[in-house]
Amino acid sequence: MNQIRIPQGMRDLISEECEKKEALKNRIENVFRSYGYRQLKTPAIEYLETYTNAYGDVKDEEMYKFFDQEGKTLALRTDMTVPIARMCASKFANAKPPFRFRYSSDVFKVRHTFAGQRSEVTDCGIELIGCDSKADLEVLCTALDTMQAIGAEDYVLEIGNSEFFRSACSAVALSEEESSQLAQLIDRKSLVELQEYLQTLKIDAGAVSFFAQLPMLGGREEVLDRAEEVSFNAALKEEVKTLRNLYRDLKALGYEKHISFDFGKVPHLDYYTGIIFEGYVGNVGASVLSGGRYDSLLNKFGRDLPACGFSVKLDALIDILPKEEQKITKIYYPRGREAEALQKAKQLREKGAVELIEAEGKEIEVKA
């Protein structure tokens, strides 16, 4: 059979794209290495249970699933954070934290048919395990240095704080279902539906106006003042202060040009427990870096350690990066003089790549 197709959402990468991707990966890994992160690899296949254990609302329609010989359900990994949490709780059970792990691995998600999305992408990231929120500053610096290393002209790291929203919800005694519905509307900035939904909640006018403003509570430094103004209790003001302190330190370290905030950033409420951040670059339609603090994940695998991390989606960036210059010297040789050509190539290979090409003519010719 003449089978030439590949499954939905998969791609073949040809030389130039691979070279760009590899070069990008190296630049990013250099940053991770410079912060003392150690590499690790986990299997591409996990038990589905590992994921259902980690996430309350695992989207199993997004997972590639199959069975092993005993009928247990397996899944291709959809991220690296969960496998690392699993591994950390078992293989590092007797090791003393903190742990600094870095990885660069392909992860898989079933994407919509014909939506122009990839089902297989390379995630390149770090996890800092065993350090509490005092380490957020360091993780943010790592993320900012990573954005710089990507090499895009124009980039922003946007920081949010999931506790700001959570604290407000508990202050007005919203149920879990109400909070999660509200979080969705705020995170998607569905301003029209948000207004409608807020009218159905039994909360006072002050709280309604607070939640209604959250989606637009984003921007540069000045948004911190606005966030403080809308904060209706001391706990909320405290959360703003946390970000203010981070900003002060990041500014002192020279990063302020690339920082913005969004208090309406509240994805995956059952997962993130503190800062959340995303990196954006011009001409890429989705965030290229995302991460945050997830202090309760490792406990689900039996080892209670705080953690914070992020990953970069390499594939989204390939299109905006310039071509990597590849210098290959070419040796043209006539048929029958292969050994001589190889001898010549051997000397030249000490300096760089050499490609042998059989050609018409009598002489061996070298072209740089």
Add this chain to the structure above:
Amino acid sequence: MSLSIALTKGRLEKKTVEMLAKSGYGIEKLQDKGRALVFPDTQKDIQYFLAKPNDVITYVEHGVADIGIVGKDTLMEGGKDYYELLDLNTGICSFILAGMPDNNPLEKVGHIKIGTKYPNVTAEYFHAKGMEPEIIKIDGSVELGPVLGLCDGIVDIMETGTTLKENGLVVFDTVCRISARAIVNKVSFKLKRDEINAFLNDLKEARD
């Protein structure tokens, strides 16, 4: 930074262009368009292009358009990876449940069949009522379904109700109100926040 804006072709395009004209945008090229597909604003650093409703979402999700103007009906049926920032309060109509007068699907005991162009909207509507109908996707003249006995009822868009009446159908329930919305690419909103907010504010003023 320049903005790229996708408008839904047709009725919505005319209403949006009216609003933009009112706010002083240079939309002459949009009013007098031959076969061109992309139209630069003659006053501001903006380019417009026209697309089918579903494609407006696709262009915005991919970031090819920073802003899209599209009906809520299309948004409800399609993807969700964008910010929905403004109700333009134009292009108003509603999703309704309709059928033959003697056969209200909401009161029927047993298996229900609903014909619609909007399977997701239909499923969500009935799911919220604790019901689970069989949904039959129909692409045009949905009113035919109950008349010919293909299904018990239909979920469709109603503007005036004339087509329903002429075919002897009645409205049993309103699913929700529909109007034109402005959607924004998530990354554009971070990188071009001021330009986008200015554009949305102008539309808001033209609306109110």
